[in-house]
Amino acid sequence: MTDGTPVPDLLYGGSEDDLRASVRALLAARSDPATVLADLEAGRPCDTGLWEALAGGIGTAGLLVPEEFGGAGASAREAAVVLEETGRSVARVPYLTSAVIAVSALLGCDTAREPVAGLLTRLAAGAVGVLAVPLPTAPYQAFPAARPTVLAGADGALRGTVTTVADARCAEVLLVPADGPRGPALYAVDASAAGVATTALTPLDLTRPLAALTLDGAAGTPLATGERAVAAVRGALTAGAGLLASEQLGIAEWCLTTAVAYTGTRTQFGRPVGSFQALKHRMAALWLDIAAARAAARNAAxxxxxxxxxTPVAVAVAQAYCAPVAVRAAEECLQLHGGTGMTWEHPVHLFLKRAKSDESALGAPGRHRAALAELVELPAP
Structure with a gap:
């Protein structure tokens, strides 16, 4: 471009394609629909075996972690590829919450300090960390995002309640935004420590467990204070929202692929229903929407x-566009399957519930559209 502004690279590189192949092969073998449904019936909060293989075996947990802390030193582009694949399989792993959001929060702190460096090393090795904010929290909300506010005493003891925390039941480390003696602060809390209570909630999307987190005098280790803590939390939520678009893209792609395959084999009046013009148009329109969603998600990554x-504009555009596309793709897939898609045994309902849950996660589309209007100086009348 003539003004020297870098041109976004929306294409996938060779290393990203290789990473995709490895992740897809693992998920195809370990996170097929029958396995996901069996885990849900057993009430397990997450697939720990799959997480160990994905995080440690392939090394995806440390993609965003610098090499000096045991990570791969990769970028959001590679993390986006992993999320596309976890979206395509509705994998029950805490990749978004731990490897993206929690790691990004730590990277926003002073990584030269031992508490931060040690936590980065642990998360790169596969330990699960979770930023203790409600799942619907958008990057644009005031700090601390949790309501009611968590308060920190002078001794670092934390008290308060945070609702709808995603993957809290899987977490080993909690990163808790709180109002401390000197204002905003971010604390690390051992999830198994005294004074920490996690109460399971019943979410719409059973593949991403939610919990209410209650802290009653739990010991917290300060990681950042003041504006640095505010920026770390906001940066983590921004990264999470931007890369959530890649998960939504994966959901939409699976739904379209599955709908096309099913309508090609389901016959009516002696013909595959996919040959009917009305259904062709519906699937063609959805393909165009997904192509645009891919561009928006890749631009954010x-x-x-x-x-x-x-980045703030790219993230707002990605969430404002990709979230509704994923929901529409799942709805179309369900409808094109007829009654089959409504049954518990068929996986389509899992993708619809994940798409609906993702639509409200890290800010609803309307919240991102409002933020986008302010960012590009086009406020509503």
Missing amino acids: DALATGSPD
Whole structure:
């Protein structure tokens, strides 16, 4: 471009394709629909065996962690590829919450300090960390995002309640935003420590467990204070929202692929229903929407990877567009399957519930559209 602004790279590189192949092969073998449904019936909060293989075996937990802390030193582009694949399989692993959001929060702190460096090393090795904010929290909300506010005493003891925390039941480390003696602060809390209570909630999307987190005098280790803590939390939520678009893209792609395959084999009046013009048009329109969603998701991932000054705009666009596309793709897939898609045994309902849950996660589309209007200086009348 003539003004010297870098051109976003929306294409996948060779290393990203290799990573995709490895992750897809693992998920196809370990996270097929029958396995996911069996885990849900057993009431397990997450698939720990799959997480160990994905996080440690392939090394995806440390993609965003610098090499000096045991990570791969990769970028948001690679993390986006993993999320596309976990979206395609509704994998019950805490990749978004731990490897993306929690790691990003730690990277926003002073990584030269031992508490932060040690936690980065643990998360890169596969330990699960969770930022203790409600799942619907958008990057634009005031700090601390949790309501009611968690308060920290002078001794670092934390008290308060945070609702709808995703993957809290799987967590080993909790990163808790709180109002401390000197204002905003971010604390690390051992999830198994005294004074920490996690109460399971019943979410719409059973593949991403939610819990209410209650802290009653739990010991917290300060990681950042003041504006640095505020920026760390906001940066983590921004990264999470931007890369959530890649998960939504994966959901939409699975739904379209599955609908096309099913309508090609389901016959009516002696013909595959997929040959009917009305259904062809519906699937063609959805393909176009998904192609646009892919561009928006890749643009957000590239902006996060390069530290582009347009990152807030790219993230807002990605969430405002990709969230509704994923929901529509899942709804179309369910309808095109007829009654079969409504049954517990068929996996389509899992994708619809994940898409609906993702639509409200890290800010609803309307919240992102409002933020986008302010970012590009086009406020509503």
